[in-house]
Amino acid sequence: MTSFLQHEPSRAIGAPLQITEALSWRQRHGQKVLIFAARLGVLAAAIIGWQLMAGHLISLLFVSKPTLVWHQLVVWADAGTLWSNSWITIKEILLGYVLGAAAGVLVGFGLSSLRALSSVLDPFIMALYAVPKVALAPLFIVWFGIGLQMKVILAATTVFFLVFINTAAGIKQVDTGLIDAVRLMGGSRAQLIRKVILPASMSGVLTGLRVAIPYALIGAVIGELVASNKGLGYLINDSASTLNTAGVFAALVTLTVIAAILNALVNILGRWTDRWRPADDEH
Amino acid sequence: MPPVLEARQVAKLFAKDNHRIVALESCDLVVKEGTFVALLGRSGCGKSTLLNLFAGLSRPSSGQILLRGAALSGPCPGVGYLTQSDTLMPWRKLHRNIELPLELRGVERAERKRRSDQLIEMVGLKGHEGHYPRELSGGMRRRASLARMLISDPGLLLLDEPFGALDAQLRAEMQAELLRLWQGSGRSVVFVTHDIEEALVLGDRVVVLGERGQVRLDVAVPLERPRDLDDIRVDPDFVNMHRQLNRALKGGRDDVIPAT
Numbered sequence: 001m002t003s004f005l006q007h008e009p010s011r012a013i014g015a016p017l018q019i020t021e022a023l024s025w026r027q028r029h030g031q032k033v034l035i036f037a038a039r040l041g042v043l044a045a046a047i048i049g050w051q052l053m054a055g056h057l058i059s060l061l062f063v064s065k066p067t068l069v070w071h072q073l074v075v076w077a078d079a080g081t082l083w084s085n086s087w088i089t090i091k092e093i094l095l096g097y098v099l100g101a102a103a104g105v106l107v108g109f110g111l112s113s114l115r116a117l118s119s120v121l122d123p124f125i126m127a128l129y130a131v132p133k134v135a136l137a138p139l140f141i142v143w144f145g146i147g148l149q150m151k152v153i154l155a156a157t158t159v160f161f162l163v164f165i166n167t168a169a170g171i172k173q174v175d176t177g178l179i180d181a182v183r184l185m186g187g188s189r190a191q192l193i194r195k196v197i198l199p200a201s202m203s204g205v206l207t208g209l210r211v212a213i214p215y216a217l218i219g220a221v222i223g224e225l226v227a228s229n230k231g232l233g234y235l236i237n238d239s240a241s242t243l244n245t246a247g248v249f250a251a252l253v254t255l256t257v258i259a260a261i262l263n264a265l266v267n268i269l270g271r272w273t274d275r276w277r278p279a280d281d282e283h
Numbered sequence: 284m285p286p287v288l289e290a291r292q293v294a295k296l297f298a299k300d301n302h303r304i305v306a307l308e309s310c311d312l313v314v315k316e317g318t319f320v321a322l323l324g325r326s327g328c329g330k331s332t333l334l335n336l337f338a339g340l341s342r343p344s345s346g347q348i349l350l351r352g353a354a355l356s357g358p359c360p361g362v363g364y365l366t367q368s369d370t371l372m373p374w375r376k377l378h379r380n381i382e383l384p385l386e387l388r389g390v391e392r393a394e395r396k397r398r399s400d401q402l403i404e405m406v407g408l409k410g411h412e413g414h415y416p417r418e419l420s421g422g423m424r425r426r427a428s429l430a431r432m433l434i435s436d437p438g439l440l441l442l443d444e445p446f447g448a449l450d451a452q453l454r455a456e457m458q459a460e461l462l463r464l465w466q467g468s469g470r471s472v473v474f475v476t477h478d479i480e481e482a483l484v485l486g487d488r489v490v491v492l493g494e495r496g497q498v499r500l501d502v503a504v505p506l507e508r509p510r511d512l513d514d515i516r517v518d519p520d521f522v523n524m525h526r527q528l529n530r531a532l533k534g535g536r537d538d539v540i541p542a543t
Contacts, residue, residue: 050373180340181370185384185435186360199374 005216064245072250081235086254088231090221092148093258100216101209102157104163108205112171119221128163131218136224146227155219162215163208170199170204210266232258285352287439287471288314288337293346293496295332306498309346314439319465319472321486323479325532329496330475332356333365334443338364350439360388365435365445369424370418377427378403378412384435385414394444402430406460422453429457440465440472447476455512458485462509479528483521484510491531498533 047066089146111118137154144150176194177263187195224233232251239247295307307329314320324330335341338347348355350362370538371380379386381402382395403409406426416424425445432440442461445507446454462485465472476482483491483504491500505520515521 024462094399175370177366177370178372182387183340184338184358184364184384185387186358187387191387195373195383199372202374236370 039133045170052114061243064249069249069253072244072246076250078233082254085231085235085251086258088148089220089224089233089255090258092151092155092160092231093216093262095148095152096219097159097216099152099186100159101163101212104160104208104212105167105205107160108171108208112168116166121181125161125164129136129165133158134222134226137223140223141227146229148230149229151220151223151228154223155216158215158219159212160278162212166208166211167201167205170201170207173204174200190198192267206269210270214259214263216263217255221255284316285349286313287316288312288350288473289347289352290333291347291349291450293311293333293336293343293348295329295336295341295496296344305495307336307343310492310496311498312490314471314473315488316471317469319485319487320472321489322473322475322492323477323482323489323528323532324475324492325515327493328492329537330477330492331443333338333492333496334364334389334441334473334475337342338362339425339442340364347409360435361437362441363435364441365428365432365443367443367445367447367509369428369474371427373416373426374489374534375415377408377414377416377419379430380416381434383431388435398434405433406430406466418441422449422457425449425457429461438470440470442474442481444476445474446481447478454481461485466508479525479532480503480512480516482528483524484515486513491527491528493534500528502527 050063051066054060054063060068073082111121133154136157137150140150140153144153152254174197178200179192182192182196220231221233224231224246227239228234232255235251239245239251290310292311293310296303298304308355310329310333312333317530322330322333330482334433336343337355339355339362346392350359354509361424372383375383377400381399384391385395399412403412406429408423408430411423412421416495419427421453425448429445446457449457468469474482474485476485483506486504488501488503490498494498502524504524506515506518
């Protein structure tokens with residue numbers, strides 16, 4: 001087997017040898033397509049099973065049924081209720097996320113550079129982090145009313161702690177060897193921050209940003225459930241209070257779609273930030 | 284002319300809880316301009332601590348370090364330091380890693396590129412400029428670190444077991460490469476190792492450090508250059524020195540023989 005060695009370009013000693021394989025479409029994508037098809041199958045089975053059982057094995061009052069849920073979605077979509085309420089919830093998620101994330105990153109970097117202050121504040125921050133943010137909702141109602149503001153702040157509070165803690169951890173984990181390397185090159189403090197600490201802590205920051213995305217949604221919806229007259233959380237509450245189970249499920253389905261889209265964004269972000277990390281499943 | 288590097292009664296203590304750990308007790312060492320000094324010592328004898336002090340990364344607890352006659356107060360761009368572990372920035376591609384020292388000094392992009400291309404060629408990494416460190420083998424990362432150190436053209440090189448993690452063949456190649464870069468360049472080198480053969484192949488002088496960095500033995504290496512390990516292994520001078528160094532490493536207290 002010397003065939004590929006003959007074409008080898010001048011290679012540094014100890015360098016990995018790369019061979020380009022000619023893979024068929026099936027070899028390359030077969031597995032992915034199969035898994036995707038299986039997922040669709042599971043989803044279809046669940047919906048069909050639900051449809052068949054509802055009204056026979058379990059009362060419609062409890063589980064409604066897919067056709068009714070679909071019907072409700074269509075009615076809401078026609079009336080504009082679906083879009084207006086979804087848009088309210090999405091706005092709360094986005095505003096809460098951006099606000100909380102920005103504050104988390106800023107405070108994370110700020111406190112990390114003031115080591116004495118951060119070691120004094122550390123236990124308080126951890127205690128606040130451990131408080132379930134739902135418990136703050138009544139207080140926020142008193143402070144901010146039951147409008148959009150209250151939901152945004154509730155979402156932002158949750159996001160803030162996650163981003164802040166991950167940012168601080170990311171900064172703490174910066175390899176001192178890299179810092180020393182730049183010091184040896186005669187780098188200034190500003191250069192140290194820009195060329196080492198910022199990029200090296202970026203994985204911590206981005207981890208925080210990633211894990212915080214679903215929590216922005218949780219914060220916003222909980223705020224709506226506690227007190228509101230708009231949003232998907234309101235639709236859930238309102239439908240439930242009139243025993244409209246189909247309405248509850250329709251709102252839940254919409255929330256699930258929003259969550260799935262956010263998760264997809266998270267994954268794209270993750271792939272982009274981990275470019276230079278060692279991949280353990282390299283082909 | 285003052286020696287390029289001088290340690291005078293240097294001691295270094297590290298605080299741990301309520302007691303102090305003595306890493307260096309009283310170290311005296313003089314490195315003359317243009318020479319290659321191998322510091323030989325067992326693990327934990329304070330070799331790396333001493334090198335960190337020489338590099339200006341930490342300050343001695345007592346005593347003095349002089350760089351070309353002037354007291355050292357911090358890292359100095361004229362000193363290159365290659366640490367045991369790789370400190371390439373994992374988010375930078377190879378060429379940007381090598382250019383980093385110039386980037387920090389505000390050298391223009393075109394000039395940076397010209398110099399890094401030169402060095403990449405010299406250390407045999409041509410064609411790998413666009414790779415991230417994780418995509419390179421250990422030996423290639425060492426070469427890249429070497430290139431990054433050399434790009435600022437330092438007059439004094441501090442090397443801390445730089446080839447310790449490499450396999451024997453690659454290590455021999457890197458040693459040869461280092462000698463090629465050093466010979467006739469006028470640079471001074473302090474090379475820390477725990478390997479007697481490596482010290483003898485590379486050094487003009489071998490200094491054996493004792494437990495807390497005190498100099499146990501300080502000898503000139505009379506072997507002629509270029510030295511090929513396979514040839515000098517049977518040289519009676521080599522065998523003698525090997526034995527002498529081995530005894531000193533084990534703790535035998537030979538008298539300090541001044542380097543000639």
